[in-house]
Amino acid sequence: MISLENVAMKLNGAQNIVITAHTNPDGDAIGSSLAMKHALESVGKRAKVVIDDKLPRHLSCLPDFDTIIRPPQTAEKIPCDIFLVLDTAPDRIGDTQKSFEGEMLNIDHHITNKGNPSCTYVDAKRAATAEIIYELLDIMQITLTKKIASCLYLGMATDTGFFKFANTTAFTMNAVANCLEAGVKPNEIAEFTEQKSYETVKTMAEAMNTLELFADGRAAGIFLNEELTKKAETTEGFIDQIRIIEGVDIAVLLKCNNARECRVSMRSKGANVAKIAESFGGGGHIRAAGATLNMGFYEAKSAIMAAITFALKG
Ligand SMILES: [Mn+2]
Missing domain, CATH: 3.90.1640.10 (inorganic pyrophosphatase (n-terminal core))
Structure with a gap:
C-alpha cells in the first residue's frame, strides 16, 4: 500500500x-x-x-x-x-x-x-x-x-x-x-x-408492507419485486426504517432490477455483513455491505434469507 x-x-x-x-x-x-x-x-x-x-x-x-x-x-x-x-x-x-x-x-x-x-x-x-x-x-x-x-x-x-x-x-x-x-x-x-416526493413516501409505505422478520427475529427485510423497484425513484432511507426494529441485528433491502438481477443492501448492529456480501461476490464494511445477485426475485430472496439466517446461527 x-x-x-x-x-x-x-x-x-x-x-x-x-x-x-x-x-x-x-x-x-x-x-x-x-x-x-x-x-x-x-x-x-x-x-x-x-x-x-x-x-x-x-x-x-x-x-x-x-x-x-x-x-x-x-x-x-x-x-x-x-x-x-x-x-x-x-x-x-x-x-x-x-x-x-x-x-x-x-x-x-x-x-x-x-x-x-x-x-x-x-x-x-x-x-x-x-x-x-x-x-x-x-x-x-x-x-x-x-x-x-x-x-x-x-x-x-x-x-x-x-x-x-x-x-x-x-x-x-x-x-x-x-x-x-x-x-x-x-x-x-x-x-x-x-427531502422526498409525495409519491416516494407512498411507495415507501408499500415497501414497508413487504416487511418480514426472520432468523428468529434477529433479521428483518423489505423485498421489492421488479414492479415496486421500478416505482420507487429512490430507496434512500428505507433500510434505516427497519434497522430500528427491536431485537434485529441485520436489516436487508432487496431490489429486483429484472428477471436476472437483484441488488441487496445490508446493515447490521454487530454481525459481519461484509462477509455475507462477499459470499455473493459483493463487498463493503462490517456493518454495511451489498451485492448484486444474478438471480430472479424469488431465488434472490430465499438465497439472501438463507445466508443471513446461517450467518446469525454461526
Ligand atoms: Mn464510502
Missing part, C-alpha cells in the same frame, strides 16, 4: 486529473469526488469527475454536481496525468476505465478492497472516503473552502447515517467541526438530502 503523503506528492506533481467513483454512487462517492475536484481546482489544476451511472437527485445540492459526466464513448483513450479512483476498488467503476489513460491512484475505506500495492491507499478505520480526503487535503495544505467542506460534510454524514453509526469517531467529529467553521450549514444539507 502507498502512503497518503505519496498520494499528495503525486497529485501535487500532476496538472490534469480525472476523478471517478463507484457505480450506484452514494453521498460519499459523489461528495469525495467533488471535494477533490474543488480542492484541485483551488490550487490551479484541472480536474473532472466522471461517473458511469445515473446520479441520485437528492445529492444535487452539492456545488458542481451538474458538471459530473458519464465516460465519453471514444475510440481512443483520453490521456490524463492521474486517474483517481475513490470509495471503491477499480473493479466497480463501470466503463470509466475504458475511456481514460493515466497513472492510477486509488483511495478507499472499504475493508474488502484488497488493493494494488503500487497505487492503493485503504484505511478501513475511516467512516468515509471523505475523511481520508480531509486528511489528504491537510497534507497538501489546501484550505478548506465552503465548497470543499460541503462535499466532505455530505460524504461523512451519509456514510455515518448522520453521525449515528458505530463508524463515527472523534476524528469524524473534528473534521465535521472544521467543515462547519468553513461555512457548512448542517440543517440545509439535511433538509435537501432527506
